[in-house]
Amino acid sequence: MNDAVNDQTIDAATKIWATDNPPSAKWPLYTRGNVGEVFPEVVLPFTWDLIGQAAEDGWREAFVRMGLVAVGDFDDDEPMTILSVFGGYCYINASYVRMLGVRAPGGDVATIDQTFFGGSDAPAYVERDGDKNRRASLKLAATVLRLLNTKDLPALRADKVKAERFASKYPSATADGTPASDQQLLDYCRSFPPFFQSLFARHIENTFSDALVSGALIDLVNKAGKDELLVSILGGIGDVESAAPAEAMWELSRLERDDPTWERGFASFISRFGSRGPNEWDLGSDPWDFRPEMAKAAIDAMRPVADDRSPMEHQRALIEARDAAVAEVRSALHRIDRFQFDKALAATIIFSQARERSKTTVIAAIHAVRRAQRALHERAAARGGVQERWKSCLLNVDDFTAYLVDPEAHIDLIEQRAALHGRLSTLTAPFIVEGVVPPIDSWESAASPAGVVAVGDVLEGIPGCPGLAQGRARVVLDPADPRGLGPGDVLIAPITDPSWTPLFLAAEAVIVNVGAVMSHAVIVSRELGIPCVVSVAGATSAIPDGALVEVDGNTGSVRVLEMP
Template structure:
């Protein structure tokens, strides 16, 4: 490969109006180098258009504030996705009750950033009025029927999936574009708007519990809500795991290892095994779009790689019944209801503060499930656009045109027509891009960059560099409380969900990130510690639904903690103590 200091294939020019960018928040859902197909088909321009519109619908911006046809809210620097922190600071300046400093704490935690420089357009009364109207709407809503309609639409699209193997190469491209043009914009814009609307609810809850001076109170009040879409796979996997545990024939197949397990299951003829396979296929139909790196064009989805969910089921079958997520959710719900009763009694003579609490609780019960369902809906739709691209990649690999099916992701969306017209002409370009991609993937991108001040990529450290001192006995690592509870156990560092079979019952999972593809592993862990994340991240919401003590945002946890360390995780205090 040649000069990697040049911009990556789909890098974009950073904004000078909003010049500061961060990997905070976005790094947990896009941890690797963005492939050309992902950024040009899914992220980048397609998402930017909807993101700008979502902010305008929220009332915080006008679309004409953004550069026409250019990416401002996101950034791609040597292949790594960034979020525009300056833009979020403007949001904080315009949002009643918020500040630019609050946005820094939300997205950066305790990390430092260049000082906020006010812009004349940051604070304007017309935006405040529009945002207040949104706040009033959000806090008065008792349901989100639009999210339910989207769920039905996504389900209908899934049920109408065509037979990709019978389609021409041009038809595969056309179908992908149909889904991305007719469905994806509406779904992703709604989800992005839900993120901002959800922040209103989070802020309202924190304000309502502030008089109690209990940092873990807001976490307890968002536990055991029920109907959390990203927790549903855990419940389904638990049921499948119980089926395995109760069947000697299934247990014998699982104990041979996860490798080739799917093939062994499908080759068996015993009735309980064929029943299990049928139930597993139903699981894949419903949840097969899930994965880590869920926005990527070549995400390793459960449908395409069934060994991943089978590995998670394998861990669940070993758990005792007290880990049953249904029972855990019931326990958390009862604890939450008791907590609410006690708070109501305390505030009985403070009607104003009690009204704040009641409004916040109502909004939390609406928005936590709705936010997770909106993400699930969006990913399910996106999956139907990725599959024809996966078929195209497999077809060209089978014909010897591609070296591997994944080669398709090294092609930009705008190059697909040329690819179909002359696929062999792309071979050298794809090989060069993979080599380039691999070299960038070795690097640790800066957490914060500024337009015009990006350090040379040759100065970026490698991900394999130590980067942090290993923790020693007595150290207390701190992060964000995600789910209350205390657990002590042996640490198991897992950097990929495909390594789930390494996790033994009673161990503490230490993981790098928090997207929904990870969360089924939570059920098999005594507690969870994660490098990144926030109080409204998917891991936080799911851990609170499952009752797993969880601490997020423990900086470099996967480097400071090693396998075999004994840890005590206090999910309410946000601490990890090394013994």
């Protein structure tokens, strides 16, 4: 592989980064939407070599179980179709995900685009031979009926037990106390893909099940003529695991650092949530377990926030608003529709919770493998290898295996890839790729300013969580550096993952450049009761730090009231 950046026109077969694959010829439309929260940064080769194909296969497995897949959908010569990597950045195949809108009874492509990809400028869907498939539609109809009657998901509990068992098999030492060998640790890493595939298939099935049942719910809300109540109906459902770390951090923020309870509480927090953190799906990233100072900084950012803004208080208000909205919609529906509405609402709550719970299980299993990789890295570093752990993840699994034997022989390759990684990290990957990956020299710099707003301007996005708030814009590009974010501020972020969640509680409202109705920022803000608008294109560069803005989480609008 040539690891130098080629600034000439890049065709579909050219690799820019070690993890790249060409776009699909049959399903050519891709987006960074949604997956940009899972892999916000350049994907490291060790991670993708270990779980990339397993993720693709797990996704297909979930779609087969749901009934979406038709004969001939996937070509044997395109092993990576639903997930792909271009220029180091992960993409979802929008062409194929749109089939859920085409083949599901009552579905439509526009809803799928809005649900998963937000306000992107994706080209309009054009129907092709084979897109509609009666057999797939019948299977999906049966799936929707099954989902609407779901009362419990015991498989989630079983997966959690399996993940705990997998973590317990971590080869820290042999029976006589001798440290585990390199080979034992490598074998542990190599054993992960089949298990990851099964966990990931469950996560994808829960995610798209949520989309199907919430689609049924949305149809009934529309039928009642109460579209404006949808955001309230989806808020404050409770027991959403993505919000749990922030809630635990809030409790710790009420304690002083010199309180003996603080240290015990923080140790318990790391034990429970240590696998979470920035870019947590990538094995080369450091979670709170490895860098507890990140969690401490987030907790400290919450300290100035008044007690009456606790997540519990927020959620009480959300529950009251949701109950009122549900009652209003039910009163506008006929008896049979009310019955269907109740089933759709119950199922939406179950699968919204399931989506986040299955993600938590996957992340816990990934962290067990991350621990093994770190142990191997430290041994190689002591023998002359690179000191930064993420750099050792610039090698694929086979190269990493050879690196453990002779670390110094791989230093040049690692540093070449580190330089390329640095270059790609300064660029903003195209949000949409259609058939051909645009040349690198056409990608925008991540530092490129957008047009700056003026007083009175209104930026439009997608409603995330209801509520109206005013505050000073605090543009934060790194959750580890909240730049003094506190009460009275509106958090403006490029994209969010769980490492951002604690900052929500320190803000009056949240604005995110990208996202959709199933994005992390929306899910968490609805649980914490923070007004939120996502898919506000270029917000981090268009809105100056310190500007006074009004955020309307009901309509998805952001109004500039005063410039700094």
